[in-house]
Amino acid sequence: MQDIILEMRGITKTFPGVKALDNVSLKVRRGEIHALCGENGAGKSTLMKVLSGVYPHGSYEGEIHYEGQTMAFKGIEDSESNGIIIIHQELALVPLLSIAENIFLGNELAEKGVVDWPKTYQRTFGLLAKVGLDAQPSTLIEKLGVGKQQLVEIAKALSKSVKLLILDEPTAALQENDSQKLLDLLLEFKAQGITSILISHKLNEISRVADSITVIRDGAAVSTLDCRNQDISEADIIRDMVGRDMAHRYPHRSPNIGAPLLDVSDWNVWHPESIDRQMIKNINLRVSEGEIVGIAGLMGSGRTEFAMSLFGQSYGRNISGKVHLRGKEIDVSDVRHAVNNRIAYVTEDRKELGLVLDETILKNTTLANLHGVSHHTVIDDTRERCVAEDYRKALNIRTPSVFQKVVNLSGGNQQKVVLSKWLFAQPEVLILDEPTRGIDVGAKFEIYSIINQLADEGKGVIMISSEMPELLGMCDRIYVMNEGAFAGELVGHEASQEKIMSMIVNT
Known part of the structure; x- marks a missing residue:
């Protein structure tokens, strides 16, 4: 008989005017990695908030059975006391507190109201070793990158004797290397008997680690796939997610590239705080009417810093260089001037x-x-x-x-x-920084269609993305960026992931 650690039966959750969950049932085996897939708004996060007590018992219909007992969690403290820990997509860390303080916040190692700091630091060292984070417990969270912050959240979960770990889009903001490390960590936890529920839009990651996949569409569970006993393709998952086949991930487009539109020349930007650190080095970029131009590069290559500095000098200092629109030099010295000169910037951090x-x-x-x-x-x-x-x-x-x-x-x-x-x-020029980060394949297709429509209207689009297939599928030309400079340029139909990575590692 299967060892079921969690069973949710007939969960229905309604908000004013919206039924977010409609009679959803879910079974999770002990020690497995169970993936939840679905389009944005399908109800995945809502279901996990019901499970974790964020939406308390009484605010939904249905039953939760955990470790053979019927549960009625009144809050997140109840679920955590039973070993159910949820890590939300928006990390719940305090930037100005240290790693150790964040891990034990609300769960302090104290005696008679006094924190035992030596014990706290000792426990923190042990937890950081478990998640593979080489950092001092006294390091402030604001000094860590997003990938390391995610590891702190997991270390925090381990400090609470986790039995069932829920991760909501844990790799959405991570580069590929950090994502792979996190997935490897989940596999290690699985070997230790920890059960995980993984919400993710990255189907390649799910295919790599998941034992089971439950697909939710429009608030209902439409399928559960057993990855251990059958080959599950991404096409199978997508079909269940969106209710249709998606033979093509990227909408068809016949480029109609017109006259030169935007020209950036000799663009240099220095770090806003480090006096001797140059972030952007002699960049020259051009975009024509109706053209989608990509910027590829690893995290830290300077893509976002370049985009923000171009959009009204929102980043950096000692900025130099010229910007021409339709052959006429324009002023982008602040955001108001940039907007008035028909330049727009869609930030990577929408929230x-x-x-x-x-x-x-x-x-x-x-x-x-x-x-x-x-x-x-x-x-x-x-x-x-x-x-x-x-x-x-x-x-x-x-x-x-x-x-x-x-x-x-x-x-x-x-x-x-x-x-x-x-x-x-x-705008005449639209800069898109990670335009599909954290959204599902169905919504991505809609965003891609909007981008194509903008290009068809003659606008110039600059697209920054960490997903190389996205750049290859959408862009007419791709600039490759490394250490603040352009390492090369590729015409869309000639570009490949291998060529892009070769340019990065050989500069």
């Missing part, structure tokens, strides 16, 4: 820098072009609503109303709101 999360879709859509919905500095409410509705329909933003707060949208729909905001600003 922190791209959106006002507690505001509505309507307010976010018009934020970058208030002049377009106002008269003599007074907002025209009717005009503003019409604009937001038009973009909601044009970009297929799945929401019952433009008055919905963006914090309640899925990642893919949030990204569409960011695009709406900048499209309403009427």
Whole structure:
């Protein structure tokens, strides 16, 4: 008989006007890695929040059976006390506290109210060794990269005697090397008998580590696939996720490249704090009308720093170089000038820098072009609503109303709101930094279609992505970046992952 550690039966969760989960059932075997797949908004994270007590017993219908007992978690403390630990996509670490302080925050090793720091540091060293993180317990979280922060979160989970570890998109913001290390760590935990539930959009990662896969679509569990006893292809998973076959991951496009549009010459940027550190070195870039130009490179190569410095000098100091639009030099010395000169930037961090999360879709859509919905500095409410509705329909933003707060949208729909905001600003050049990070294959296809439409309208698109297949599938030309400089340039149909990596390692 199978050793089932978790069984969720008939889980139904309703929010005002939306049924997020509809009679979902899930079985997880002890010691396995069980993957949850589905499009953004399908209900994966909601199901795990029900399990972990974020949505307490009584706020949903159905039953949770864990280790043979019926559970009624009233909060996350209840689930953690039973060894169920969830690591959310947005890491819950305090940047200005140390690694040790974060790991034992709320679970301090103390006697009579006094923290035992030697014991805390000793335990921290042991936990960091388990997750393979070579760092001092006293290191501040803000000094760590995202990959190392993710390892701190896992070390924090291990400090609580975890039996069932839930990871929500743990590799969404990681480079490939860090992602592989994290997956290897999950396999080590599996060997130690720890059960994991992995939510991920990266199907190649799921195929590598998952023993079982449950696919959720539109709030319902549509299939459970046993990877141990059958060969499961990515096409099988995608078909269940989106309800249709996706023979082509990237929409077809026939490029119609026109006249030169943007020209950046001799662009240099220095680090904002380190006086002697040059971040961007003599970059020359050109984009024509209707062209999608990619920038490839490893983490730390300077792609985002270049994009932000170009967009109103949002990053860096001692910036030099020239920017021409249609042959005329333009001023990009601040964001207002960049926007006025028809340059837009979709940031890689939509939650922190791209959106006002507690505001509505309507307010976010018009934020970058208030002049377009106002008269003599007074907002025209009717005009503003019409604009937001038009973009909601044009970009297929799945929401019952433009008055919905963006914090309640899925990642893919949030990204569409960011695009709406900048499209309403009427740019001629759109810089897209990791435009599909953290969103599913179905939503990615929609984003790709929007990008192609922009190019077909004659706009210039600069696309930064850590996913090389994405660049190869979308771009007409690709610049390869390494250590703040362009290492080479490839025409789209001649480019390959091997050629890109060769340029990086040989510079």
